[in-house]
Amino acid sequence: MFEGKSFATMTLIRNGEKFAGSITNGSINVGADGKIASAIAAPGSSEIFKATMEGDTLHITTKDGDDTTDVWVTLKSAQVAEVSFAAPGANAPIPPIRAEKVK
Numbered sequence: 032m033f034e035g036k037s038f039a040t041m042t043l044i045r046n047g048e049k050f051a052g053s054i055t056n057g058s059i060n061v062g063a064d065g066k067i068a069s070a071i072a073a074p075g076s077s078e079i080f081k082a083t084m085e086g087d088t089l090h091i092t093t094k095d096g097d098d099t100t101d102v103w104v105t106l107k108s109a110q111v112a113e114v115s116f117a118a119p120g121a122n123a124p125i126p127p128i129r130a131e132k133v134k
Contacts, residue, residue: 033070050082
């Protein structure tokens with residue numbers, strides 16, 4: 032969510048030790064100050080191609096056609112997580128995004 036509006040949704044389905052699902056497409060714009068200036072939903076979704084646990088963080092690789100995107104999801108509580116587009120501890124062009132469980 033950004034400014035109270037959902038711009039992307041992740042569906043995770045656990046099957047034993049593996050995860051499957053998808054992430055709806057979204058567009059994030061970052062201002063000169065490094066903070067998110069806008070975030071909006073975009074058409075389509077990307078399938079979760081690969082998902083592995085790295086400590087307390089789920090590293091997800093999505094695939095949309097030939098394009099892949101890496102996403103890191105770190106649980107902060109049973110209902111809240113941080114979603115990052117760079118490995119934890121790395122300098123990232125986009126700050127971590129707060130995510131909330133809805134189901």
